[in-house]
Amino acid sequence: MHSVSNDDVKLISAYGGDLVNLVASEEERPSLMEAANQYPMFQISDRNLCDLELLATGGFSPLDRFMGQADYQRVLTEMRLSDGTLFPIPLTLTINKEDLPTRGEWITLCDSRNYRIAIMRLEEVFRWDPIREARLVLGTVDPRHPLVSEMERWGDLCISGELRVLSPPKYYDFVELRRTPAEVRGCLAKMGHERVVAFQTRNPMHRVHEALTKRAVERVGGSLLIHPAVGLTKPGDVDHYTRVRVYKALVDNYYEGYSVALSLLPLAMRMAGPREALWHAIIRRNYGATHFVVGRDHAGPGNDSAGRPFYGPYEAQQMMDQYREELGVEAVVFRELVYLEEEDDYIAREEAPADAKALYISGTQVREEYLDRGTPLPSWFTRPETANILTEAHPPRNKQGICLWFTGLSGSGKSTIASAVVPMLLEYGRQATVLDGDVVRTHLSKGLGFSKEDRDTNILRIGFVAGEIARHRGTVICAAISPYRSTRNEARKMVGGEHFIEIFVDTPLEVCEQRDVKGLYARARRGEIKGFTGIDDPYEAPLNPEIRVNTVDRTPEENARLIVEYLSERGFLNTV
Secondary structure, eight states: OOOOOOHHHHGGGGGGGGOOOBBBBTTHHHHHHHHHHSSSSEEEOHHHHHHHHHHHHTTTTTTOOSSSSHHHHHHHHBBBBBTTTBBBOOOOOEEGGGGGOTOOOEEEEEEETEEEEEEEEEOOEEOOOHHHHHIIIIIIOOTSSSHHHTTTTSEEEEEEEEEEEEEOOOOOOOOGGOHHHHHHHHHHHHHTSSSSEOOOSSSSSOOHHHHHHHHHHHHHTSSEOOOOOOSSSSSTOOOOOHHHHHHHHHHHOOOOTSSSOOOOOOOOOOOOOOHHHHHHHHHHHTOSEEEEEOOOOTTTBBBBBOOSSSSEEEEEEHHHHHHHHHHHHEEEOOOOEEETTTTEEEEEEESSSSTTTTOOOOOOIIIIIITTTTOOOTTTTOOOOHHHHHHHOOOGGGOHHHHHHHHEETSSHHHHHHHHHHHHHHHOOOOOEEHHHEHHHHHHHTTTTTHHHHHHHHHHHHHHHHHHHHTTOOOEEEOOOOOOOOHHHHHHHHHHHHGGGEEEEOOOOHHHHHHOOHHHHHHHHSSSSSBTTTBOOOOOOOSSSSSSEEETSSSSSHHHHHHHHHHHHOOOOOOO
């Protein structure tokens, strides 16, 4: 790895054009901070914060602000800014209309802890449509896509204007690896190669990635920039602390003879597949890369609600080829590498002899067949340093946190089945925290009504608490109507997809009305309760729940045992 000094930053002319720099100088900062204290404050999301940092330092050059309407609309339909520059992903800052200050005023942008990050002149305000954006940019409105359900909770309006950044976000982890685009360019210039191939990753690197990056360097003939995304990635991904420990171990021990720089990218990924591949290439151009590795299913979010991949495995490579002449970065494409046991080496699958014994382990297999079971990863697949780091961070599945999320109509039997599950889990040594919808409303969500917004807020509060419990390897049982798919998917993201088990208590409306122990359906039919789920407000049934239970033909105990059997089969229970 290479460090960079202020002198090195001067050596960047060969590694791209001028960069946007919105960060105030030391001389400007005191007066701007004083002004910021007088302006209306607006708290931005973690995603906005990642975007703002890359806007400020030139990572998104030529953009120097969150997009105005002309840029936004053309990016949606043509993947270009209003001046024709290729830019495939919209970058917007949204706000609720009730929070909108007077146009022309400056506002202060703050992070989640209300630290003042930047000031912005409010120059443009325009409406946007999350469904239209999802269709055009992501190619789907399926709420299983990690960005679709999130977008529904962004503000009503987009705002844009001149930005001045008081101070970029402060980090305390891996400080020596957090470099701006100018610093990375300086580092690359010091390494002395005209060609630089960048490698994007949001996952741990194994021997196949090591082989892939070395092949890329040999093909290009230059330096390698390992540039992992450490902002928002796909929910459920391995945390960046673990991943960066892996990257450091590999660079320090297994790239002898190669010119390699490791630097962290504070990118909030969209998981937009082919469009995102173009975006990643443009970003790496700003960091000084001349080439960019594009592998199989680049920036893919996995499968949709029907179990099909959102994007084809090589769509990103095809799109990179389509725009290669104006990207300014050349794609280095790979299909799929497999391990040949006889040669102790990785090779492209299509180049492997027909009779050769080719070995391959997918990311899903790493989790489910090795880490979740406490089985050591084979040495042909990963380096021992990587295996040790992942084993420390990822205990066997029976020691991981889980969330059982019961959803169904009022009176469907959610709480009754959940109550039966609790003592059954105790048989296996799993103590569970129960978050019942009615109880949560009494204590955590007191004062909320039953509008869609208040219901969503209630469910997201449950999801947040459940996520914290599961993250700390606890067991949590949530029993709430949670009528909207997008909100349940947001809760799934908060918990992490591998630990979220959606249980649909599939009881017909007429049966729920017959039970009606609280008399709520009768009151709703008489019009005494408005917006009651199943009567005058919809219930969106899960499309592909992990478990579906029938309360008409089975008792609560029978359904509870089905759930416990599922957990046992998945390895979440210690059956020894």
